[in-house]
Amino acid sequence: MNILFATPECAGLVKTGGLGDVSAALPAALRRIGFDTRVLLPGYRNVRTACASGETVAELEPFAGFPSARIVAAVEAPGTTTWMLDCPEYFDRDAGPYLDDRGLAYCDNAQRFGFLSYAAARIASGAIPGWNPDVLHCHDWQTALAPLYLREILGATTPCVQTIHNLAFQGLFPRAVLEPLGVPDSSFTIEGLEFYGQVSFLKAGLVYADALTTVSPTYAREIQHEALGFGLHGLLARRRDALTGILNGIDDRVWDPATDPHLEQCYGAQTLELKVVNKVVLRRSLGLEQAPAKALIGVVSRLTRQKGIDLLVEAAPRLLEHPVQLAVLGDGEPEFAHALAALAEAHPGRVAVRAGFNERLAHRIEAGADLLLMPSRFEPCGLNQMYSQRYGTPPVVRRTGGLADTVTDCTPDALERGEASGFVFQEASAAALLATLERALQVYRDRPRWYKLQRNGMRRDFSWAASARRYAEIYERLGRARR
Numbered sequence: 001m002n003i004l005f006a007t008p009e010c011a012g013l014v015k016t017g018g019l020g021d022v023s024a025a026l027p028a029a030l031r032r033i034g035f036d037t038r039v040l041l042p043g044y045r046n047v048r049t050a051c052a053s054g055e056t057v058a059e060l061e062p063f064a065g066f067p068s069a070r071i072v073a074a075v076e077a078p079g080t081t082t083w084m085l086d087c088p089e090y091f092d093r094d095a096g097p098y099l100d101d102r103g104l105a106y107c108d109n110a111q112r113f114g115f116l117s118y119a120a121a122r123i124a125s126g127a128i129p130g131w132n133p134d135v136l137h138c139h140d141w142q143t144a145l146a147p148l149y150l151r152e153i154l155g156a157t158t159p160c161v162q163t164i165h166n167l168a169f170q171g172l173f174p175r176a177v178l179e180p181l182g183v184p185d186s187s188f189t190i191e192g193l194e195f196y197g198q199v200s201f202l203k204a205g206l207v208y209a210d211a212l213t214t215v216s217p218t219y220a221r222e223i224q225h226e227a228l229g230f231g232l233h234g235l236l237a238r239r240r241d242a243l244t245g246i247l248n249g250i251d252d253r254v255w256d257p258a259t260d261p262h263l264e265q266c267y268g269a270q271t272l273e274l275k276v277v278n279k280v281v282l283r284r285s286l287g288l289e290q291a292p293a294k295a296l297i298g299v300v301s302r303l304t305r306q307k308g309i310d311l312l313v314e315a316a317p318r319l320l321e322h323p324v325q326l327a328v329l330g331d332g333e334p335e336f337a338h339a340l341a342a343l344a345e346a347h348p349g350r351v352a353v354r355a356g357f358n359e360r361l362a363h364r365i366e367a368g369a370d371l372l373l374m375p376s377r378f379e380p381c382g383l384n385q386m387y388s389q390r391y392g393t394p395p396v397v398r399r400t401g402g403l404a405d406t407v408t409d410c411t412p413d414a415l416e417r418g419e420a421s422g423f424v425f426q427e428a429s430a431a432a433l434l435a436t437l438e439r440a441l442q443v444y445r446d447r448p449r450w451y452k453l454q455r456n457g458m459r460r461d462f463s464w465a466a467s468a469r470r471y472a473e474i475y476e477r478l479g480r481a482r483r
Contacts, residue, residue, distance in 0.1 A: 064182025
C-alpha cells in the first residue's frame with residue numbers, strides 16, 4: 001500500500017519534540033515491512049536548503065487565500081521519500097517552525113498549516129502523477145484539516161487516519177480564518193470544527209478522519225474523560241470504536257548505547273561497568289563535582305507544568321539533602337527556567353541546568369545519569385523513559401499515559417520476576433515524587449539489585465516493529481473497506 005504521512009516536523013530535517021522522532025521512524029519501519037511511505041513536510045528554511053536541487057513533482061495553483069506552490073522531492077531519509085511543500089511566503093522564516101524569535105506564535109499559523117493540510121489533501125486526491133496514496137495519515141492539529149478538505153472540498157474517498165500526539169494542542173483560531181482557508185461556513189457547527197466559538201483544526205481531524213489513533217493505550221482511555229479530554233472527551237468517547245492507542249516506538253538504531261556516536265564510551269547490558277565513564281565525562285562537561293557516592297539524576301524535558309517541573313522545583317530543597325546531583329536539559333516556561341537556574345546558582349557543583357535542546361547532550365544525559373526523572377501530570381506517550389531504559393538508566397515516572405504503559409515499578413516481586421524497569425508513583429505531588437526518589441536511592445545503594453534493574457530495562461524491546469504492524473492493520477482494514 002502507498003501511505004502519505006502529513007506532518008509539521010520530521011527528525012533529521014526539523015524537530016521540536018517526539019512528533020519529529022515518530023515522523024521519521026514510523027514511515028521507515030513501515031517501509032521495512034513492505035509499505036511505500038512518503039512524508040510531506042513544510043518547506044522551512046533548513047528543509048529548503050536540504051532539497052535545493054530537488055525535483056518538482058507537482059504544482060499547486062492558488063486556492064482561496066493560499067498562494068501557488070510546488071511539491072518538491074526532498075532528501076531521501078533512510079527508507080523513506082520526503083516531499084516538501086515549497087512556499088517561502090509561509091515557511092521560509094528566521095525562527096522556529098511555530099514560534100517567532102520572541103517565542104510568540106506566528107500570526108498566520110492558521111494559513112500556514114491550513115495550506116499544509118490542503119496540500120496533503122491534494123496529493124491524497126491524485127495531484128502527483130504516478131503515485132496515488134491508499135491512505136492519508138495526518139499528525140496533530142497542523143495537518144488535521146486535511147480530512148475535511150479531502151471530503152468537503154475535493155470530494156475524494158481516500159481513507160484518512162488522524163493521530164493525536166498531544167490533545168492539549170488543538171490549533172484554535174477565530175472564525176474569521178474560515179474564508180482565507182477556503183473552508184465552508186457549513187462546517188462551522190458543533191458536529192464540525194466549531195469549538196466554543198472558535199475553529200479547532202484538531203477537531204476537524206477527529207470528526208472527518210476514518211480512523212483515530214493516539215500514542216499509547218492508556219492515553220487513548222484517558223482522553224475520553226474530562227480530566228484529560230480538553231473539551232473533546234465527549235467526541236472521542238462517541239468515536240471510541242474508531243480510536244486506537246498504539247504505543248510509540250523508538251529508533252533503536254539511533255538510541256543504542258552499544259553504538260551511539262554521541263557517547264564517550266559505548267556499553268551494553270553485559271558491559272555495564274563501562275557506563276560510569278559517561279557519568280564522569282558528563283559531570284566534567286556540566287561543572288558537577290566528581291562525587292562517586294552521589295547519584296546523578298537527569299532531566300531532559302520541556303520545562304512546563306504538564307511535565308511536572310513544578311513538582312521537581314518544589315521537591316528540590318529536600319531532595320538535595322540526599323547524596324544526589326541534578327542535571328537538567330530543557331526549555332519552556334520562564335517561571336520554571338528561572339527557578340531551576342536559581343537552584344543551580346545556589347548549589348554549584350551539585351545542580352547543572354542547560355537551556356534549549358541539544359541532541360548530543362540529551363544522549364549523554366541518558367547514558368551518564370543514574371536515574372531519569374519524568375514526573376509528568378500527563379504524558380501521551382513519552383520517549384525519554386524508553387531511551388533511558390535502553391541506556392540502563394532507570395526512569396522515575398508518574399503513572400499516566402505512555403509512562404504507565406512502558407515502565408514497570410520496582411517492587412521486590414517485580415524485580416525478582418525480571419519485570420521491574422523503573423520507579424512509578426501515582427499522586428501528582430512533590431511529596432509523592434520525593435518519596436519515590438528516596439525509594440529509588442535505596443535500590444541504587446544495593447548494587448546487585450541495581451544492576452538487575454538496569455539489565456531488565458535494557459532487555460525491553462521498544463523498537464517500532466510491533467507498533468508498525470498495528471498501524472499496518474489499520475491501513476489494510478481501511479483499504480478493504482474502501483474497496
